[in-house]
Amino acid sequence: AQSVSQHNHHVILSEAASLELGCNYSYGGTVNLFWYVQYPGQHLQLLLKYFSGDPLVKGIKGFEAEFIKSKFSFNLRKPSVQWSDTAEYFCAVNMESGGSYIPTFGRGTSLIVHP
Amino acid sequence: DSGVTQTPKHLITATGQRVTLRCSPRSGDLSVYWYQQSLDQGLQFLIQYYNGEERAKGNILERFSAQQFPDLHSELNLSSLELGDSALYFCASSVGEGGTGNTIYFGEGSWLTVV
Numbered sequence: 001a002q003s004v005s006q007h008n009h010h011v012i013l014s015e016a017a018s019l020e021l022g023c024n025y026s027y028g029g030t031v032n033l034f035w036y037v038q039y040p041g042q043h044l045q046l047l048l049k050y051f052s053g054d055p056l057v058k059g060i061k062g063f064e065a066e067f068i069k070s071k072f073s074f075n076l077r078k079p080s081v082q083w084s085d086t087a088e089y090f091c092a093v094n095m096e097s098g099g100s101y102i103p104t105f106g107r108g109t110s111l112i113v114h115p
Numbered sequence: 116d117s118g119v120t121q122t123p124k125h126l127i128t129a130t131g132q133r134v135t136l137r138c139s140p141r142s143g144d145l146s147v148y149w150y151q152q153s154l155d156q157g158l159q160f161l162i163q164y165y166n167g168e169e170r171a172k173g174n175i176l177e178r179f180s181a182q183q184f185p186d187l188h189s190e191l192n193l194s195s196l197e198l199g200d201s202a203l204y205f206c207a208s209s210v211g212e213g214g215t216g217n218t219i220y221f222g223e224g225s226w227l228t229v230v
Contacts (some may be wrong), residue, residue: 100171100213105158
């Protein structure tokens with residue numbers, strides 16, 4: 001079945017620690033990959049996306065993600081987190097549905113950064 | 116601000132009732148998507164409309180329906196409401212009809228509480 005898995009449901013870090021959030025997908029078609037962030041009480045905002053080309057993608061707020069095709073993975077990284085990075089992070093993959101490519105989301109990872 | 120506008124932001128209603136959620140897409144976007152976010156199900160795709168026509172259907176209950184009007188705004192109608200329908204309902208929009216490379220942008224959501 002087509003799916004998106006985020007292995008870390010809850011992550012707690014101290015400021016300045018490095019972050020890596022895992023995302024794996026099960027889909028055999030052309031992949032478009034996304035990371036969205038949802039700050040407390042807010043809507044989902046696009047952090048970064050990968051369609052083709054360089055598998056290392058840089059996004060906003062110092063985030064980056066690496067697409068590894070052989071591992072069906074698209075992990076999100078940040079070298080040094082800040083308290084303001086506390087949020088829910090969602091990985092998404094466009095999957096074909098009735099001729100349209102619809103983002104399918106993972107269950108999300110809750111990140112708490114302690115000052 | 117993503118440019119996607121949703122109303123109302125919060126809604127409390129009783130079981131068995133019917134509600135209508137409204138969404139205005141970003142300027143220039145022709146596609147509208149509806150998602151339901153709940154603690155137990157995560158982010159679930161409900162339905163997509165493109166330029167007034169239904170384009171893709173996800174896990175939308177028969178009690179729910181949607182439409183997109185000529186001015187491109189969309190409404191999601193939820194009827195015979197049950198306690199389990201309590202969730203955050205997101206609208207998103209995109210320029211295209213959902214080909215590869217499709218990127219969607221979310222509104223702030225409508226919180227529905229069924230009591």
